[in-house]
Amino acid sequence: xxxxxxxxxxxxxxxxxxxxxxxxxxxxxxxxxxxxxxxxxxxxxxxxxxxxxxxxxxxxxxxxxxxxxxxxxxxxxxxxxxxxxxxxxxxxxxxxxxxxxxxxxxxxxxxxxxxxxxxxxxxxxxxxxxxxxxxxxxxxxxxxxxxxxxxxxxxxxxxxxxxxxxxxxxxxxxxxxxxxxxxxxxxxxxxxxxxxxxxxxxxxxxxxxxxxxxxxxxxxxxxxxxxxxxxxxxxxxxxxxxxxxxxxxxxxxxxxxxxxxxxxxxxxxxxxxxxxxxxxxxxxxxx
Amino acid sequence: xxxxxxxxxxxxxxxxxxxxxxxxxxxxxxxxxxxxxxxxxxxxxxxxxxxxxxxxxxxxxxxxxxxxxxxxxxxxxxxxxxxxxxxxxxxxxxxxxxxxxxxxxxxxxxxxxxxxxxxxxxxxxxxxxxxxxxxxxxxxxxxxxxxxxxxxxxxxxxxxxxxxxxxxxxxxxxxxxxxxxxxxxxxxxxxxxxxxxxxxxxxxxxxxxxxxxxxxxxxxxxxxxxxxxxxxxxxxxxxxxxxxxxxxxxxxxxxxxxxxxxxxxxxxxxxxxxxxxxxxxxxxxxxxxxxxxxxxxxxxxxxxxxxxxxxxxxxxxxxxxxxxxxxxxxxxxxxxxxxxxxxxxxxxxxxxxxxxxxxxxxxxxxxxxxxxxxxxxxxxxxxxxxxxxxxxxxxxxxxxxxxxxxxxxxxxxxxxxxxxxxxxxxxxxxxxxxxxxxxxxxxxxxxxxxxxxxxxxxxxxxxxxxxxxxxxxxxxxxxxxxxxxxxxxxxxxxxxxxxxxxxxxxxxxxxxxxxxxxxxxxxxxxxx
Ligand code: HEM
Ligand SMILES: [Cu+2]
Ligand SMILES: [Cu+2]
Numbered sequence: 001x002x003x004x005x006x007x008x009x010x011x012x013x014x015x016x017x018x019x020x021x022x023x024x025x026x027x028x029x030x031x032x033x034x035x036x037x038x039x040x041x042x043x044x045x046x047x048x049x050x051x052x053x054x055x056x057x058x059x060x061x062x063x064x065x066x067x068x069x070x071x072x073x074x075x076x077x078x079x080x081x082x083x084x085x086x087x088x089x090x091x092x093x094x095x096x097x098x099x100x101x102x103x104x105x106x107x108x109x110x111x112x113x114x115x116x117x118x119x120x121x122x123x124x125x126x127x128x129x130x131x132x133x134x135x136x137x138x139x140x141x142x143x144x145x146x147x148x149x150x151x152x153x154x155x156x157x158x159x160x161x162x163x164x165x166x167x168x169x170x171x172x173x174x175x176x177x178x179x180x181x182x183x184x185x186x187x188x189x190x191x192x193x194x195x196x197x198x199x200x201x202x203x204x205x206x207x208x209x210x211x212x213x214x215x216x217x218x219x220x221x222x223x224x225x226x227x228x229x230x231x232x233x234x235x236x237x238x239x240x241x242x243x244x245x246x247x248x249x250x251x252x253x254x255x256x257x258x259x260x261x262x263x264x265x266x267x268x269x270x271x272x273x274x275x276x277x278x279x280x281x282x283x284x285x286x287x
Numbered sequence: 288x289x290x291x292x293x294x295x296x297x298x299x300x301x302x303x304x305x306x307x308x309x310x311x312x313x314x315x316x317x318x319x320x321x322x323x324x325x326x327x328x329x330x331x332x333x334x335x336x337x338x339x340x341x342x343x344x345x346x347x348x349x350x351x352x353x354x355x356x357x358x359x360x361x362x363x364x365x366x367x368x369x370x371x372x373x374x375x376x377x378x379x380x381x382x383x384x385x386x387x388x389x390x391x392x393x394x395x396x397x398x399x400x401x402x403x404x405x406x407x408x409x410x411x412x413x414x415x416x417x418x419x420x421x422x423x424x425x426x427x428x429x430x431x432x433x434x435x436x437x438x439x440x441x442x443x444x445x446x447x448x449x450x451x452x453x454x455x456x457x458x459x460x461x462x463x464x465x466x467x468x469x470x471x472x473x474x475x476x477x478x479x480x481x482x483x484x485x486x487x488x489x490x491x492x493x494x495x496x497x498x499x500x501x502x503x504x505x506x507x508x509x510x511x512x513x514x515x516x517x518x519x520x521x522x523x524x525x526x527x528x529x530x531x532x533x534x535x536x537x538x539x540x541x542x543x544x545x546x547x548x549x550x551x552x553x554x555x556x557x558x559x560x561x562x563x564x565x566x567x568x569x570x571x572x573x574x575x576x577x578x579x580x581x582x583x584x585x586x587x588x589x590x591x592x593x594x595x596x597x598x599x600x601x602x603x604x605x606x607x608x609x610x611x612x613x614x615x616x617x618x619x620x621x622x623x624x625x626x627x628x629x630x631x632x633x634x635x636x637x638x639x640x641x642x643x644x645x646x647x648x649x650x651x652x653x654x655x656x657x658x659x660x661x662x663x664x665x666x667x668x669x670x671x672x673x674x675x676x677x678x679x680x681x682x683x684x685x686x687x688x689x690x691x692x693x694x695x696x697x698x699x700x701x702x703x704x705x706x707x708x709x710x711x712x713x714x715x716x717x718x719x720x721x722x723x724x725x726x727x728x729x730x731x732x733x734x735x736x737x738x739x740x741x742x743x744x745x746x747x748x749x750x751x752x753x754x755x756x757x758x759x760x761x762x763x764x765x766x767x768x769x770x771x772x773x774x775x776x777x778x779x780x781x782x783x784x785x786x787x788x789x790x791x792x793x794x795x796x797x798x799x800x801x802x803x804x805x806x807x808x809x810x811x812x813x814x815x
Binding site for chain 2: 028029030031032041042045046053056060063064067068071072073074077079080081083084085088092093096100104107108110115130158159160161167168169170171189193194195197201204205206207210212213215216230232233234235237238239240241
């Protein structure tokens with residue numbers, strides 16, 4: 001019994017050590033909480049199920065290790081011969097079922113919230129190409145919608161190890177997607193060629209970009225800043241080289257930028273109009 | 288008795304095999320075919336493993352050092368395909384061949400000629416698949432899940448050969464399954480009712496039904512690909528009115544049962560080894576059988592948990608989340624039963640037991656991450672990251688593969704009549720155990736930190752864990768070469784084994800001498 005006691009204290013000690021160092025490391029090793037309400041509730045959900053798994057693990061592995069220690073032949077343990085126990089069997093069917101129900105309910109709640117794309121204040125179409133993203137700001141006046149491509153900005157020399165890699169290696173683009181803080185932005189996700197997937201971990205949103213299908217996502221980002229993600233569906237050779245960068249601007253700043261872009265677009269259309277034939281006009285106004 | 292008389296002709300009913308290579312080409316014997324399957328899968332393990340080491344070498348550090356992205360994709364794709372279809376599945380068929388007739392008290396498999404055919408298809412299927420590496424445009428590069436349209440309109444020209452290879456593998460699996468079902472249902476010894484069958488037999492009976500149910504679905508998927516590529520159809524081409532998402536539904540309707548095809552026989556193996564070394568009957572035999580059956584049935588209604596990000600409606604997401612969580616219940620029951628079997632037993636820890644215990648511990652880890660992945664909102668964060676890679680490697684490597692290794696050590700004396708070297712076996716275990724965890728445990732962390740899977744290069748914050756992972760992969764890879772050495776040494780110079788090779792072993796196969804006679808039971812044993 002004495003040995004058992006010393007073992008339990010040792011186990012308790014090392015567990016608390018693991019826990020302490022675990023907490024210190026937790027930030028680095030765990031899922032990120034992100035910056036939106038959704039991503040934070042996903043983070044809470046993640047921590048909840050992780051905790052449940054760890055607790056079940058402690059019990060299951062605990063029993064197993066105790067058995068491996070106590071019930072060995074080398075300690076002269078005689079084998080029992082029982083091979084069922086109905087109470088136990090019913091218990092370990094019912095209890096997990098209850099735990100699962102307990103996990104399902106909050107998960108469904110978060111999921112439902114994620115699916116609520118109503119009342120969006122602006123819409124951006126996200127289109128995947130081999131191997132870049134196109135962002136199109138869908139303006140109320142559709143003719144004034146403007147778009148641009150977002151390409152990997154990391155120089156080839158860094159990838160081929162001829163230059164020192166910078167901190168945002170592979171996570172930087174020539175022109176980021178810009179959205180305003182604190183407004184509900186809807187993303188319409190689709191693709192031109194093969195399937196890609198658009199993921200911004202800090203917003204807690206990911207959706208496949210599929211040719212011929214338009215998927216909806218949304219985010220309200222309270223904090224301005226730069227957020228980075230990557231394509232997460234194998235899409236061919238340069239799948240690893242089509243990052244996503246979203247710059248969240250304060251509302252006023254965003255509005256100024258947006259007006260500029262729309263004005264640019266109108267000016268461009270005008271100059272096209274003045275030099276082109278009527279046929280071209282009908283096409284462009286048809287949208 | 289002189290040597291010459293013995294090899295010249297046989298006067299007893301237990302006639303031996305032909306000599307030389309013809310023995311293996313013409314054989315209809317379940318043990319020979321089992322041996323062929325096992326060595327073939329071992330070879331595939333090394334080929335698939337070599338590809339994995341190429342991947343891990345490139346991922347050792349950020350930046351592109353050794354290979355180009357296009358080649359990297361061929362590596363990941365063929366690694367997955369070879370391991371799933373070439374290593375794990377044929378290894379279990381090999382075990383089935385060796386063990387089922389012995390465990391049900393039969394002389395051989397029910398359909399021996401078909402047995403020969405189903406094996407000999409395999410080298411051609413894989414020969415064809417591997418030959419695509421040397422074709423223009425390279426081999427398959429679209430992931431082992433070969434999602435359209437990346438694998439159709441955008442696939443390399445060699446895709447047609449890949450499709451044909453998949454057809455061959457499917458034909459082989461279906462023939463093997465028919466044979467297994469026929470053997471189990473028709474050739475059991477008198478008195479062996481269904482509920483007295485050993486668990487390995489049960490798991491394979493159910494696995495065989497799964498295979499027959501889903502291999503044609505896979506064949507349908509690749510055939511539609513073939514039509515899209517060559518005959519102008521648009522099953523998966525949105526521009527022609529088709530639907531790329533439909534490909535994924537069809538693929539995963541095959542694919543999820545497929546992952547259970549790779550784990551149910553493992554459940555069977557472990558359910559033999561743990562009672563043997565705990566010297567105690569298996570706990571909850573009946574509930575084990577029901578758990579396997581319910582896992583198999585449920586595996587048909589969870590496929591879309593691989594597709595939570597394709598944009599299904601809310602109700603669909605909720606349904607597949609719920610159904611997936613339900614699978615955890617029978618899975619849990621199995622784990623609890625194994626632990627209850629150990630409880631108050633009299634355990635010893637020979638190599639097969641070590642692998643079986645590691646199976647229980649590490650497979651359960653994979654079950655935990657599976658449970659986490661079933662939570663849709665969280666899956667959005669995990670999907671297609673290294674977290675998923677960690678999940679399925681935990682269930683497949685220390686899961687399926689460890690059970691196969693455990694089985695090889697466990698039945699080695701029965702197969703060869705020799706004992707492997709226990710100390711070397713244990714060393715092999717510890718190397719594998721350390722290797723597998725060093726490789727795959729850190730992948731949970733890089734996954735959570737946001738590293739996508741299937742990328743040849745990565746951002747700097749993932750560097751440390753990737754390096755660790757690569758080190759682990761080399762440890763693991765080379766410890767399997769060591770396994771080869773342990774086996775060869777055992778076959779060559781192992782000590783002679785007894786009929787009942789393990790003190791606590793139960794079951795008909797242990798009533799036979801070691802090595803088992805060429806035709807296992809020529810007179811059916813009586814089972815009480
Ligand atoms: C408790 C049981 C299990 C649950 C709840 C579970 C759940 C899941 C889920 C939800 C995914 C999709 C993750 C994603 O792509 O986002 C997944 C992936 C996967 N699982 Fe499991 N799983 C379980 C057991 C197994 C077993 C036993 C195997 C095989 C032996 C397995 C093999 C795989 C594979 C191969 C994938 C990845 C396929 C791919 O995308 O390439 N899982 N699992
Ligand atoms: Cu991609
Ligand atoms: Cu699945």
